[in-house]
Amino acid sequence: MKYEVSGDIKMGIKSRKFNFNVEANSEGHAKTKTYAHFGAKNKLKKGNVVVKNIKEVK
Amino acid sequence: MIKPPKADFFGNPFLSLYFKANDNFCLGPLAIDEMLIKIINERLEVPLIKVDSGGSDLTGLYTALNNKGVVFSDIFGDVGSETMKQVSKDYNVHLHKSSNVHNANGNNICVNDSGGIINPDITSPEIKKISDVLGVEIIPMEIAGYKTVGSMCMATNSGFICHNETPPEVIKELETIFKVKGINVTVNFGVPFAGTAVIANSNGYLIGSESTGVEVQRVEEALDLMR
Numbered sequence: 001m002k003y004e005v006s007g008d009i010k011m012g013i014k015s016r017k018f019n020f021n022v023e024a025n026s027e028g029h030a031k032t033k034t035y036a037h038f039g040a041k042n043k044l045k046k047g048n049v050v051v052k053n054i055k056e057v058k
Numbered sequence: 059m060i061k062p063p064k065a066d067f068f069g070n071p072f073l074s075l076y077f078k079a080n081d082n083f084c085l086g087p088l089a090i091d092e093m094l095i096k097i098i099n100e101r102l103e104v105p106l107i108k109v110d111s112g113g114s115d116l117t118g119l120y121t122a123l124n125n126k127g128v129v130f131s132d133i134f135g136d137v138g139s140e141t142m143k144q145v146s147k148d149y150n151v152h153l154h155k156s157s158n159v160h161n162a163n164g165n166n167i168c169v170n171d172s173g174g175i176i177n178p179d180i181t182s183p184e185i186k187k188i189s190d191v192l193g194v195e196i197i198p199m200e201i202a203g204y205k206t207v208g209s210m211c212m213a214t215n216s217g218f219i220c221h222n223e224t225p226p227e228v229i230k231e232l233e234t235i236f237k238v239k240g241i242n243v244t245v246n247f248g249v250p251f252a253g254t255a256v257i258a259n260s261n262g263y264l265i266g267s268e269s270t271g272v273e274v275q276r277v278e279e280a281l282d283l284m285r
Binding site for chain 2: 006009011016017018019020021022023034037038041042
């Protein structure tokens, strides 16, 4: 299933809205993949990624 | 007040590593700053299509395109390839999945609708395939001693920009290839690799957020987008 995850990430003093399309088995899995993505690519800790909305894309 | 066309990708001003645009669409990674989506839609006047480039964010680096075709890397997984097939259907462009060892197509190929240049290390059969897909003659050449011409140069149908140390005779040669005028520029506060920080099409452009006013003005002049 495809999910669209949106929320905020805190980069230093700046906060930015993000939009992430991810393939996952469930909403929880999509959320985990979002944390993993920003952890790997932007070196952000889980606390700096605020997931606000997850919706399934058909 | 009109804002300058500067942007970055989660703090990284080298936009062309992440995005590639033609006059009909813009390809980008799966995770994007929401503000950047709006800016791309407004400035380039094209929709943004998110492509999974094998788990990487570097969609622009692995893609070379003009209005006739798209060359993408074999690093794109099944999901990415499916998206590209859909793009091909929707926008009527030819596709080529490059499996060459030089698969960072964005770094190795610079093309517009009139002509193109390519890394001379790429084999002749591969150049022939790429040429057929993009529908233009592709010429192997070096710019300022670098073979990665895609990151040295960026061309649209209205102009091109190239590495700051490009000799005048090479700029003239590029003008005959791309059939548009262009100049040498720097981007992102003195970086000479012009192709890495600018995404542009005939409608507009975006430049890395570190670029100075003079750099923005020169890019605008080169791409014939002074309005």
